[in-house]
Amino acid sequence: MQVIDGNIASPLGFSADGLHAGFKKRKIDFGWIVSEHPASVAGVYTTNKVIAAPLIVTKQSVEKVQKMQAIVANSGVANSCTGIQGMNDAYEMQKLTAEKLGIATDLVGVASTGVIGDLLPMDILKNGLSKIVINGNAGDFAKAILTTDTTTKTTVVTEMFGHDEVTMAGVAKGSGMIHPNMATMLSFITCDANISSETLQKALSAKVETTFNQITVDGDTSTNDMVLVLANGCAKNQEILPDTPEFDEFVAMLEYVMADLAKKIAKDGEGATKLIEVEVIKAPNSLNARMMAKSVVGSSLVKTAIFGGDPNWGRILAAVGYAGVNIPVDNIDIYLADIPVMLASSPVNFDEEEMQDVMQADAIKIVVDLHAGDSVGKAWGCDLSYDYVKINALYRT
The missing domain is CATH 3.60.70.12 (L-amino peptidase D-ALA esterase/amidase)
Structure with missing residues (x-):
């Protein structure tokens, strides 16, 4: 092709x-x-x-x-x-x-x-x-x-x-x-x-x-x-x-x-400054993977964290947890742009300066490894900025 x-x-x-x-x-x-x-x-x-x-x-x-x-x-x-x-x-x-x-x-x-x-x-x-x-x-x-x-x-x-x-x-x-x-x-x-x-x-x-x-x-x-x-x-x-x-x-x-x-x-979302791609790997099935990926990318707290350049992995894990998928949550890895921020459901020390540089990119990839199967799912979205509120508050005017 x-x-x-x-x-x-x-x-x-x-x-x-x-x-x-x-x-x-x-x-x-x-x-x-x-x-x-x-x-x-x-x-x-x-x-x-x-x-x-x-x-x-x-x-x-x-x-x-x-x-x-x-x-x-x-x-x-x-x-x-x-x-x-x-x-x-x-x-x-x-x-x-x-x-x-x-x-x-x-x-x-x-x-x-x-x-x-x-x-x-x-x-x-x-x-x-x-x-x-x-x-x-x-x-x-x-x-x-x-x-x-x-x-x-x-x-x-x-x-x-x-x-x-x-x-x-x-x-x-x-x-x-x-x-x-x-x-x-x-x-x-x-x-x-x-x-x-x-x-x-x-x-x-x-x-x-x-x-x-x-x-x-x-x-x-x-x-x-x-x-x-x-x-x-x-x-x-x-x-x-x-x-x-x-x-x-x-x-x-x-x-x-x-x-x-x-x-x-997704990249052209109203007021967006960053494209967010979430990939959930090693899930029990593809539906579970897609549900979790979409839960993360749809989280307003994750969106605002990405907008602010904050590598807040806790918000990502929370969105995984409320996705409605019944899987063990004690062995999850989370990566932000290939940098591990959580391994085996425990926090990882990372270089703050390196992470700040990563978070300034116009595309941020989040990977969630469930260690619970062989399936993969992706979802795309964008950050949530001040301009989103402005655009929609004034849409008819």
Whole structure:
């Protein structure tokens, strides 16, 4: 597998565009992704019981036709908690996009992100649709879905399947309300592989738990979270079937793209100054490992300690203890950036000056060794800074 420069339209047969329609004052806030022909599709959606109208509409279409040819998205207005009018607006957003492209309505997925409770301004939506084009500025789509993000998040990889090169590209947004399953997160992945919707869904479902569902910024789960994967077959490779070496290669591509995007989301948490990666090793099983890793990275006390440069291993051990996993806790090792701070559940003297240098890095890795099995789990998050409070206290103003 090779990582390359590119954008969401890098796979064969895809195009994209992004522009300023007026949902936000100045920034690019509207975009679409279009495939030459209907693509296989797979999706996962928020676990919040309150689900935004665009997600309901998109999920209905995916389940109905199991194909998708376009995704249209806006930022600035989430069209969530907007009642019957919000549902009508989401259906209209889908219908108007389909009419512009000359395709069936159910082949369009819709997504919105931004302020909850505001109705979608349909005049602004129509303005955006009047200006957007096929084969536009594909790089601007990544900007169109941002809210409080400070940077775009894109990943592109290629892999050979026999004599055919397959390209996969992913784009995501997410900065606050990040606590999957999933996060205030939108992610769209395009691929030119020949694979059925059913097999694509199997691949997505297999790896979303270890990637997007292992990030946390602030413990909140949004109403608008969604991941959609489209594969249009334009690479003309032999169809990828389940339980084959080719399927395993495809899953590895998808896992890389999702994990890379997940880490970029965690690093760009609202007000964040450091990326935190927690790896739990030698656990009884992978679920236990993931639960503990996420418990540590989600701890507000751990987050604030990392922000302050404090190697407070006691907070890490406490988060391990309340993760809900029944294991012995008398033989646990904890490492901060490869420096042991606790061995066999007892404190270790370490060089304070060396540790201070380590804690200033923009990425901090915590390793927890349980000595209780052979399984591993990872989770990603960020520190909790003064700016996080400022950003969210003033979000609507």
